[in-house]
Structures are given as C-alpha cells and as structure tokens.
Amino acid sequence: MSARVSTVGFFFQFMPRQQSEAMLKEKVHDFWNQQSCDTQAAQSEKFSKTYYEEIEQFRYYDQPFIHSFAQFTRYSGKKVLEVGFGAGTDFIQWLRAGARVSGIDLTEEALQNTMRRISAYDLPRPERLELSDAENLPFPDNSFDLGYSFGVLHHTPDTGKALRELVRVVSPGGELKVMLYNRHSVWALQLWVKHALLRGRPWRSFRWALANYMESAGTKGFTRKDLLDLFSSLPVHELRIRTEVTSADSLASSGFPPLNWIYRILLYLAGERRRWDPLKYAERFNTPTPRLVKAGRGVEPTPALFTGNRLGLYHCITARKDAG
Template identity: 35%
Template sequence: MERKKIIKQKEVTDFWEKEVCGTRFVKKNSDSTNHEQIRDSRYRVEPYIKEFAFEFPDRNIADKKVLEIGVGAGTDFIEFLKRDAICSGIDATESAIKETRRNIDCAFQENNYRLEYLDKVNAEKLPFDNNYFDIVYSYGVLHHAKNTMTCLSEAIRVLKPGGKIKIMVYSDFSATGIMLWILYGLTKFKIFASQEKIIFNFLESPGTKCYSNKELKKILEGFSLENVVLKKFAGTGDLLLMPPSKKYKGNLIYKIAKKVYPRFFIRKFQNSFGLALTAQARKSFKD
C-alpha cells in the first residue's frame, strides 16, 4: 500500500489564497472585466459545465435555495443568481470571497439578485440548518479538502430530502494524470507510481484526491443518496488549454506539447481520458 504524506488544511488554504481558481485566464490589457473573461473562457473550454450545473428537469431553479461549496471566482455562483435562485456560497479562502463579491458587482448593475449568504467558511462545519437547501453544488473543490468525507457529510446534512447534490471531483485516470505520470513517474524512474499518488503530490494544492467511478458511486450510495449519475469530461488540463502556472512558464517542452497535443482524440474519448468526474444524486426522503 502506498503511503501518503499527511497534509494540513492550512497548506491547502494557503495555496488557493495565492491564486483564485480561474483567474489565470484574466488578461490585464483586455477591455472586458475580470468576470467576463473568466466566465467566457470557462464555458468556452469546458461547455459541459453549464449543462451539469444549471440544467434541471423543469429547467427552472428560480426560488430554489442553492448552496455552492467553494465559489472560487464566483463564475457559476453568479449564473445561479442570474437564474433567480436564492444563493448561499462559501469558500475556504478570503481571496475567493473578495473576488466573488467584486465579480457580483460587475455582473449586476443593480442589487436585483437574491444573495442570502457569502463568507469564508470551513466546509467541514457548515453554518446552516439541517435539510435547508434544494441544491448543493461543488465543482472541483471537495477533493482538495483535508477531510473530504466530513465535507460531503455536511453537504448532505444541509440538503433537503429529495434535494439534488451536484459535485465534480478528479478521476483517478485521465490525460492529465498520464502527463503528470510522465513528468513525475517515468522521467524519475518511478514507473510503478500510480496516478492517484502523483495527483496527490503534484496536482494543484498538496493532498489532492482522485476517485474511480466505482469508488465515487459507492461513497455516494453509502451516504444514502439515490439516482447517482456519473460522467467524465475532459477539462482545460486534459486539453492543455489553460495558461501555464509559474512552474511551467517558459518551459520549452510545455510549448512544444501544446502545439502537437491530440486534443481531438482526448475530446472524442473524454469518457476515458477526462479528469473531471461529475456526479449528481438525490437525497433520500427516508432520512
């Protein structure tokens, strides 16, 4: 069994305080606002997010109470507000809360939105009553938490019976994982290192987790969630479409890889090679 380094939540929080997720797409010399740039790049490169986040059986989330765990730059959060949902949002970092508030101000000329709560909060202990929300949404966040299962338990606690939970976590096999394995496994002569271990150590904040379809389904059903639907999608990392981090800026291999990268193939077979493992389920009425 592979041993993993014990990660402190402060290490994770400090990482994301330095760079709010999505803000790497912002160009300072653009006429567009930060919010517009982040929104347009997000939904252009990862168009599946809009359907996953906002499509519901009756195509209407007006008057629904929505909680987003990990608002980041507030892109999806603002789209919930625009659909007249009653929104609450939390994030582990102060920088994300400030960025989201700025972007809300840019997106709305008047206070014609229904914001109930927005603050820095540890998702392990949510400040909401049991059975309060119609929808709990968290995209690319829970796998970064030190105690992911505690966060998930809290998310389900505040969800109403019959309510919908929608989350995205990382898959344990992906194009991103293969690239990281080449960098930190193959070239380091650690050919038997798993993608799970490499993602834990080298993808984004320290201690990032990933899951197989079977494992995630078992976890969600273990929390008595029903109608679990899983899908995988190729994201910006899988497609090498995200601006490079400081670690890879100016890297010649990275520049060459971006030009010859087989994006069509990855998109076509994203159900196998996608890093984004989405899950939606319903909370049972029996609880």
C-alpha cells in the same frame, strides 16, 4: 513546489490524523488564497468588469458542459448552496437565474472576488456568503433544494466528510451536483509520465502524482469504484456520473510532444469525438441506458449510471437525497 509538497506529504504520515489534516487544510487555504480558480486567465485590472468577463469566457470555453450540468435556470426561486465558490463565476449564474443562493469558501481571496463581482454587475444580494469549511458547513439540516460544488471537494482532506455535510444540508428529495477529479484520466497519466516515469521513479502512483503536482497539496482523484464506495454510504439515489474531457485532457502538455499523440489516441478510443455538441449533454445524461452498476456491500445497493469518456478529468456527479 513539488519537492516541498512531497517532503510535507512524507512527514504527514507520521502525524496524528487530526493534526495532519489541519496542516494540509492550511496549505490548501494558502494555495487558493493566492489566486482563485481561473483568475490566471484574466489579463485586465483585477476586480474590473473586464477582468471578470475574461475569467467567465475562459471557464465556459474550457468547460462548455458546466451550463448543461448545473442547469442554472432550473433553480429560479429555489434555495441553492455552492460550496467553494472561488472567483464566483458559477455563483453569479445562480443569482442571474433568480435562485436564492448561499455560498461558502475557505479563502478570503474568493470572498473578496465574489463580493466585488456581484457589485460590479449590480446583481441581487445572495442570502449568505461567508468564509467556512466544506467539512463543517454552518447551516441547519435540510436547508437547500440543491447542494452544488464544482471542483472543490477533492482538495479538502476528508472528502467523504464534506460529501456527508453537503447531503446533510440538502432537503429530502433535493439534489446534489458535484465535480470530482478522475484518477484514471489522461491528465493524471501525463502527470505521472512527466514527474514519475521520466524522472526515474516509475513505482510512484497516479494518486501520488495528483497529490504532489495538481494544484494545491493533497489533491485527490477518484476512480469509478471510489465514487461508488463514497456514495453507497450516503442516503442518496439516482446517482449519475458523467466523465467529461476538458482542454487539459485534449492538450495533455507533457513536455515530451510525441506523447501527446498517445494521449489523444487514448481519449479517442475511450469515446471522445470532435465537434461534440454541449447542448446535448443534458439529454444524454438523463437518458436511461443499460449501463447501470450496482454498488455497495452489506448496504442497500445504489444504482449508478456512468456516461461520458472514462479517461476525462472531470467526474460530473448528480444524485438525489432520499425522501425521509
């Protein structure tokens, strides 16, 4: 895949932006339409109850902080939109919690997975569940109490536009919860070492490594500065960004075992500790600290609270839409 993606990326730069983004979006669709996120962990018959249980076990073992980040049970009776529901693992948590949830995804595979999953567990019907594009949401302004998207918007060509759309459909005073990849992560470092440094092309960037070797074509990672720039132009406040370590960061399978110790030492120095208690995630996330950063130039400054391990792969972002 990598050589082919690199070649496509080379030709994209000579196309009009609209055309190149349409082609990239088609590639993203085709990649995820082959297999929804986390379904590779399931060994049982597809669409069976055991199949879905295996997916759920894997997801929340690998990313135990999702429940503390999403806080599903807080949204009972609230209107929630999930952008990019994939195999439906988080989506059914909203249903179980009693939320009035709607969802969109780019792929037919995700829609089929989630509809069958809802049926397998005999869960309540969602308000809306349909195929759509994160950059063009089919909902009126101010429709939801929460806009949620976990690990999706870094795959769409225009992430900024997708964020603007998510803010648009959230009601004033409503919340946004988004996970985006961190370009300055140990995982991005090991991709660069494996596909750039050890292959004699050290001039290649982390951005290039993620775009060509991380899941679908064109995958992006965002630095802390990138996030400040993205959110400073949006009508939001209470911006909080916690960067989390997953098993991918901890293992950092480089194909060159001695480097794994370097990755682990870097994570430790950046703040990872063993026996971390995921139940304290929300408490630490919501506890004010002096680490506030003022963002924005020429616009109203957006205070941003950064916590977590700055070398982790997952930026877990929360914000609140301005009231009117």
